[in-house]
Amino acid sequence: MPKVKTNRVKYPEGWELIEPTLRELQAKMREAENESHDGKRKCEALWPIFKIAHQKSRYIFDLYHRRKEISKELYEFCMDQGYADRNLIAKWKKPGYERLCCLRCMQPRDHNFATTCVCRVPKNLREEEVIECVHCGCRGCASGD
Numbered sequence: 001m002p003k004v005k006t007n008r009v010k011y012p013e014g015w016e017l018i019e020p021t022l023r024e025l026q027a028k029m030r031e032a033e034n035e036s037h038d039g040k041r042k043c044e045a046l047w048p049i050f051k052i053a054h055q056k057s058r059y060i061f062d063l064y065h066r067r068k069e070i071s072k073e074l075y076e077f078c079m080d081q082g083y084a085d086r087n088l089i090a091k092w093k094k095p096g097y098e099r100l101c102c103l104r105c106m107q108p109r110d111h112n113f114a115t116t117c118v119c120r121v122p123k124n125l126r127e128e129e130v131i132e133c134v135h136c137g138c139r140g141c142a143s144g145d
Contacts, residue, residue, distance in 0.1 A: 009081070012074045018063065022083055025056045047137030050102055053085065054136075060084040061092055101138035110135065 029052045037045035064075040079086045091097040105117035119133040122142040
């Protein structure tokens with residue numbers, strides 16, 4: 001007889017501590033997805049979603065790597081269940097990418113002249129005072145700011 005698959009997920013120890021925050025961020029994500037985008041550009045409609053996804057990933061990253069408040073098992077569980085972006089967190093561990101807002105900002109194929117996004121330019125090297133990334137709405141995620 002084959003095993004019957006169930007939807008029951010076994011939560012690791014410490015899940016009770018981070019669950020309320022993650023549920024709150026998921027509720028915000030649902031609101032952002034259902035929000036009307038009348039009068040906005042196509043790319044602007046996605047900015048709140050990118051922002052909330054970044055917040056969730058940063059929350060889990062900080063709990064594990066900076067504050068050391070959660071176990072490796074819980075950290076891996078959050079990655080596997082999709083609560084955080086594994087690739088974005090991998091970039092945050094590298095020097096120069098500590099404040100990266102999204103992975104699209106560093107891909108040369110998505111930008112003019114095969115460079116990175118304008119939000120990756122340090123503030124002291126910018127010609128304009130206020131800029132916004134077309135992809136995620138970031139106003140500057142260069143680590144040298």
